[in-house]
Amino acid sequence: MSTVKAAATEPQVMTGADILVKSLVDHGVEVLFAYPGGCSMPLHQALTRFGHSIRTILPRHEQGGGFAAQGYSRSTGKVGVVMATSGPGATNLVTAIADAKLDSVPMLCITGQVATGAIGSDAFQETPMVEICRGITKHHYLVTDIADLPRVMKEAFFIATSGRPGPVLVDLPKDIQLSTLEIDMDPSMNLPGYEPAPPTVPSETIRQIAAAIKSSHRPILYAGGGIVMGGASEELREFVRKSGIPVTTTIMGIGAIPPEDDHAMSWLGMHGAAYANYAVRDCDLLIALGVRFDDRVTGKVEAFAKDAKIIHVDIDSSELNKNKQAHIAVRGDVKQVLTELNKVVQKPEIAQWQDHCDKLKAKHPFRYDENFDGILQQHAIKTLSDMTADMDTYVTVGVGQHQMWAAQFFQFRRPRTWHSSSGLGTMGFGLPAAMGVQAAHPDALVIDIDGDGSFQMNIQELATCFCEELPVKVLLLNNQHLGMVVQWEDRFMDRNRAHTYLGPIRHDEASGKSNADRFTYAEDRYPDYVQIAKGYGCGAATVREKGDLEAALREMIDHKGPYLLDVQVPYQEHVLPMIPGNMTVDDMILE
Amino acid sequence: MSNPNQRHVLCALVQNVPGVLAHISGMLASRGFNIDSLAVGETEDPNLSRMTFVVVGDAHVLDQVGKQLEKIVTVVRVLDVSSRDFVERDLLLLKVQAPAGPVRSEIRELVDIFRGKIVDVGPEEIMVEISGRENKVQAFIERMRPYGITELCRTGRIAMVRSESRMPRIDQLAGKTASA
Numbered sequence: 071m072s073t074v075k076a077a078a079t080e081p082q083v084m085t086g087a088d089i090l091v092k093s094l095v096d097h098g099v100e101v102l103f104a105y106p107g108g109c110s111m112p113l114h115q116a117l118t119r120f121g122h123s124i125r126t127i128l129p130r131h132e133q134g135g136g137f138a139a140q141g142y143s144r145s146t147g148k149v150g151v152v153m154a155t156s157g158p159g160a161t162n163l164v165t166a167i168a169d170a171k172l173d174s175v176p177m178l179c180i181t182g183q184v185a186t187g188a189i190g191s192d193a194f195q196e197t198p199m200v201e202i203c204r205g206i207t208k209h210h211y212l213v214t215d216i217a218d219l220p221r222v223m224k225e226a227f228f229i230a231t232s233g234r235p236g237p238v239l240v241d242l243p244k245d246i247q248l249s250t251l252e253i254d255m256d257p258s259m260n261l262p263g264y265e266p267a268p269p270t271v272p273s274e275t276i277r278q279i280a281a282a283i284k285s286s287h288r289p290i291l292y293a294g295g296g297i298v299m300g301g302a303s304e305e306l307r308e309f310v311r312k313s314g315i316p317v318t319t320t321i322m323g324i325g326a327i328p329p330e331d332d333h334a335m336s337w338l339g340m341h342g343a344a345y346a347n348y349a350v351r352d353c354d355l356l357i358a359l360g361v362r363f364d365d366r367v368t369g370k371v372e373a374f375a376k377d378a379k380i381i382h383v384d385i386d387s388s389e390l391n392k393n394k395q396a397h398i399a400v401r402g403d404v405k406q407v408l409t410e411l412n413k414v415v416q417k418p419e420i421a422q423w424q425d426h427c428d429k430l431k432a433k434h435p436f437r438y439d440e441n442f443d444g445i446l447q448q449h450a451i452k453t454l455s456d457m458t459a460d461m462d463t464y465v466t467v468g469v470g471q472h473q474m475w476a477a478q479f480f481q482f483r484r485p486r487t488w489h490s491s492s493g494l495g496t497m498g499f500g501l502p503a504a505m506g507v508q509a510a511h512p513d514a515l516v517i518d519i520d521g522d523g524s525f526q527m528n529i530q531e532l533a534t535c536f537c538e539e540l541p542v543k544v545l546l547l548n549n550q551h552l553g554m555v556v557q558w559e560d561r562f563m564d565r566n567r568a569h570t571y572l573g574p575i576r577h578d579e580a581s582g583k584s585n586a587d588r589f590t591y592a593e594d595r596y597p598d599y600v601q602i603a604k605g606y607g608c609g610a611a612t613v614r615e616k617g618d619l620e621a622a623l624r625e626m627i628d629h630k631g632p633y634l635l636d637v638q639v640p641y642q643e644h645v646l647p648m649i650p651g652n653m654t655v656d657d658m659i660l661e
Numbered sequence: 662m663s664n665p666n667q668r669h670v671l672c673a674l675v676q677n678v679p680g681v682l683a684h685i686s687g688m689l690a691s692r693g694f695n696i697d698s699l700a701v702g703e704t705e706d707p708n709l710s711r712m713t714f715v716v717v718g719d720a721h722v723l724d725q726v727g728k729q730l731e732k733i734v735t736v737v738r739v740l741d742v743s744s745r746d747f748v749e750r751d752l753l754l755l756k757v758q759a760p761a762g763p764v765r766s767e768i769r770e771l772v773d774i775f776r777g778k779i780v781d782v783g784p785e786e787i788m789v790e791i792s793g794r795e796n797k798v799q800a801f802i803e804r805m806r807p808y809g810i811t812e813l814c815r816t817g818r819i820a821m822v823r824s825e826s827r828m829p830r831i832d833q834l835a836g837k838t839a840s841a
Contacts, residue, residue, distance in 0.1 A: 264734050391721070
């Protein structure tokens with residue numbers, strides 16, 4: 071099968087660099103993020119020759135480029151492409167690659183490499199990129215013969231997007247970029263061991279699942295990133311309508327079901343909805359679709375849904391029975407399974423159970439102190455969510471408290487509108503990911519809801535946003551601390567502050583125990599984010615009074631270019647509920 | 662509960678491309694799988710190599726090793742050989758102190774009993790080649806210990822399913838599921 075959009079071309083003489091770039095164009099790549107250097111200059115020269123059909127965005131750090139490619143991919147489902155030079159350029163991609171692997175993001179990473187003759191000689195800017203990346207890519211190539219290049223590119227796109235998606239690395243030595251060959255751009259692939267699609271799930275299995283549902287009394291759906299990645303959100307929604315089964319998602323599954331749905335039970339896990347966790351505790355049938363029983367979801371895995379029969383459907387057979395034994399383990403495409411199930415499923419008799427779930431939902435909503443006279447993080451997020459409800463909005467986040475609150479208080483009604491580094495938990499994800507989302511959706515409102523710790527990890531990308539005309543908005547929930555670590559210090563380490571304050575070390579907040587109450591601010595704020603953003607050419611403002619929040623958000627939303635709104639928030643607010651690591655739902659902290 | 666120290670023999674057909682051994686051994690190490698031996702060599706098809714693993718663990722571990730191996734793009738097929746009727750061999754080269762005289766004769770006799778071969782003779786020591794199942798090779802090593810083993814080297818196990826249930830040829834493969 072051909073993965074190339076255009077028809078096979080006549081053989082022609084091309085350089086390796088041109089072959090690579092033409093291959094990107096032929097595979098439908100419209101945007102890539104690329105930072106040049108000694109060993110990737112021929113590639114960049116080639117990119118200018120194809121400039122009419124491919125946009126090259128220059129990030130200000132390769133990691134930013136990696137996460138931008140992810141934002142592009144996560145919000146479109148297409149392959150995100152990032153390019154860097156050899157050595158440090160390449161190693162700066164490593165975190166973004168590992169991140170894409172854990173969240174199953176189809177990404178193509180192209181790195182320059184020193185010339186084939188110099189490989190292994192510890193040459194200038196040489197690192198063994200393929201060796202470094204074996205365990206964090208879905209597949210990887212070091213191209214040592216130009217004749218292999220068209221096939222490698224074709225395979226790379228095919229592997230990145232098929233089956234369980236993931237990142238693919240193509241490491242391309244400089245001499246291969248510069249050499250020429252008369253070449254066929256559409257050769258056949260050589261992947262005798264690669265299974266691009268799972269086998270069709272047989273109808274007996276579908277009937278078995280339907281029967282288990284029919285005879286259940288307390289069923290719940292546990293839906294994950296596989297639903298979003300697999301384009302099965304519509305099928306899931308239909309299934310929920312037909313069956314009336316309550317549905318909770320993972321963090322990766324947010325957006326698969328609209329929060330207003332009668333049967334939607336928000337998301338589950340360590341900081342998920344208490345009612346979702348209780349419902350999973352109480353269920354007698356857990357229907358797990360496109361999930362991997364991650365420890366942040368299950369807590370103590372033996373106690374997770376311990377009285378339930380478990381149906382587990384996943385495209386990756388190695389996820390079945392890996393963390394939790396399933397009674398019905400099905401390797402398959404969730405979209406196919408849901409499509410088939412929708413034809414045969416009968417509504418189980420679960421009125422009592424639905425009622426139980428409704429009561430749990432009413433009793434344990436996400437909450438915060440709405441009477442506080444300053445701005446709490448949750449309040450800022452909820453207000454933004456309400457104000458943007460009717461807009462074409464995409465949200466990215468960093469990692470930490472703000473990430474959890476965004477998941478709790480922002481309402482995501484469509485798949486692929488919520489973007490979080492969920493498996494790897496990479497701080498600094500938010501801003502560059504937003505950049506990539508914006509590049510894919512130029513007219514959409516793209517907001518990075520960030521914390522001040524995470525934001526600083528890729529703050530240089532404000533320059534990219536300005537220079538490349540990507541009007542990303544940053545809602546900076548600035549508490550001057552590494553809030554999630556502070557929360558753990560408060561809860562489990564006797565409030566001892568251990569390098570979790572982000573201001574100067576001479577400030578009181580940096581040392582000693584904090585006995586401050588939840589609504590204390592760090593004063594003498596550092597750094598001045600408004601000045602920084604303005605220095606980069608972005609619009610910026612700061613806000614502290616609750617009464618000023620809406621107007622400040624309005625100004626941010628209406629601003630034409632990139633914009634940063636620095637929201638001053640207290641630092642002792644905790645993300646709740648919380649199930650401490652490796653504990654059970656019965657250990658959940660509610661306040 | 663199955664035996665956590667069960668030893669299983671797995672065979673993998675892999676594409677004969679650079680780095681495939683590093684990829685596989687890296688995956689096994691990073692996921693904490695306990696591998697007793699690993700042997701690699703070309704097959705009848707020069708595009709393919711065959712790896713034989715001895716994996717220690719319960720059925721769950723074996724299942725995961727198989728599935729994680731199958732996920733590697735260059736792995737063409739994985740087979741749990743020890744679930745079939747199979748032949749396994751381990752090749753041993755060993756140098757043992759054997760001064761000319763009665764000791765050397767004694768060792769020669771033992772080598773004969775184990776159907777081994779003396780492949781080199783020095784003034785003070787001899788080199789022996791033995792092949793066979795693991796427990797036979799192990800038993801021979803134990804017999805040699807009292808004489809003073811000066812050097813020892815083994816290939817690790819290789820295994821092949823007997824004819825009636827042998828692995829299908831590459832061009833006959835539909836998928837690469839181990840539970841064939």
